[in-house]
Amino acid sequence: MSKDLDILPLQDWLPTGGKPLVIAGPCSAESEQQLLRTAREIATIPDVKIFRAGIWKPRTRPGEFEGVGEEGLKWLEKVKAETGLLTTVEVARPAHVELALKYNVDILWMGARTVVNPFNVQEIADVVKGHDVPLMVKNPLNPDVKLWLGAIERIRAAGLRKIIAIHRGFHYFEKSPYRNAPMWEIPIELKSMLLSIPIIIDPSHICGQRDLLQPVSQKALDLEMDGLMIETHFDPTQALTDAQQQITPKQLDELLGGLIFRRRQGNIDFQNKLESLRTEIDKLDGELLQILAKRMEIIDEIGEYKKENDITILQMKRWAGIIRDRLAIGTHLGLGERFLRTLLNVIHKESLQRQTDIFNKSNGK
Numbered sequence: 001m002s003k004d005l006d007i008l009p010l011q012d013w014l015p016t017g018g019k020p021l022v023i024a025g026p027c028s029a030e031s032e033q034q035l036l037r038t039a040r041e042i043a044t045i046p047d048v049k050i051f052r053a054g055i056w057k058p059r060t061r062p063g064e065f066e067g068v069g070e071e072g073l074k075w076l077e078k079v080k081a082e083t084g085l086l087t088t089v090e091v092a093r094p095a096h097v098e099l100a101l102k103y104n105v106d107i108l109w110m111g112a113r114t115v116v117n118p119f120n121v122q123e124i125a126d127v128v129k130g131h132d133v134p135l136m137v138k139n140p141l142n143p144d145v146k147l148w149l150g151a152i153e154r155i156r157a158a159g160l161r162k163i164i165a166i167h168r169g170f171h172y173f174e175k176s177p178y179r180n181a182p183m184w185e186i187p188i189e190l191k192s193m194l195l196s197i198p199i200i201i202d203p204s205h206i207c208g209q210r211d212l213l214q215p216v217s218q219k220a221l222d223l224e225m226d227g228l229m230i231e232t233h234f235d236p237t238q239a240l241t242d243a244q245q246q247i248t249p250k251q252l253d254e255l256l257g258g259l260i261f262r263r264r265q266g267n268i269d270f271q272n273k274l275e276s277l278r279t280e281i282d283k284l285d286g287e288l289l290q291i292l293a294k295r296m297e298i299i300d301e302i303g304e305y306k307k308e309n310d311i312t313i314l315q316m317k318r319w320a321g322i323i324r325d326r327l328a329i330g331t332h333l334g335l336g337e338r339f340l341r342t343l344l345n346v347i348h349k350e351s352l353q354r355q356t357d358i359f360n361k362s363n364g365k
């Protein structure tokens, strides 16, 4: 399913200069001094066009710093007047939207904890209706592309056309170096469902720590994402929220300076060569799938045969032999051992599952 909600391209309403959009600013507005000092330093970096700050902070537990509220909006007006940066804040309740508009915030965003709940999203959609205000929609906490899409559809249905999706990673149970797993396939799927949506990446909430910001930002650009939102604080160690992931304006400048902005499209020779290589890949993938299907057919046949002869499904000795043999062949062909083990395990798991299904079916279950 792919559709086009006629969302405006970024360059139609933002001064991007054809470059990826960069949003920077602290996780939270903490004091007038912290906000203005951070903004002044950020304003010296020409690539940064928008200043972010959380005014109302969704905290996991009560008693933690919950943001400065309305007061912070006055500081943001000063930031705008002094630096010329556009401003953006998170809104989670209709009252937040009303206040943000009252104090001339340029762009609103909905956080991951709001987007998980369609009731909340609809309330925000109802209150932005009739305003020509841009709204950015973060992905929901859980990796559910439809929930993300649904939130964008609700906002679009309220009449807004200046909409951006923000990819900030997903809650994930397995151990991972990231605070929120990037699962790049999900923003890519969103883009394929919604052709006109600009997507920017929030490496700060994906990484949860400073060290990974650079490679994740580069990956975002390599995947043709439309921009970055990076939490920046003049003194991150003293930050009241997300201290481990914020960087100084100077570090931000270095990070941006180190990024490689690859061309989206090369010249015609490059395009032709790329096209022919891609055609080859398509063909090989087709063959790979046919071979896998054939392998599974034979697995099913073995399953039937084992069933008829009352032989158990799992034959450890045979499996150990397969691993040894295939690893030797695969590594000889230049494939990595870790990749081979993962691949063989997935194939084995599926084979066992198919044979189990056959056993259950012929038992009349």
Ligand code: PEP
Binding pocket: 027, 054, 058, 110, 111, 112, 113, 138, 168, 205
């Ligand atoms: C934030 O941007 O500071 C924030 C709370 O992000 P998220 O909604 O992605 O957790």
Ligand code: MN
Binding pocket: 027, 028, 231, 241, 242
């Ligand atoms: Mn944060």
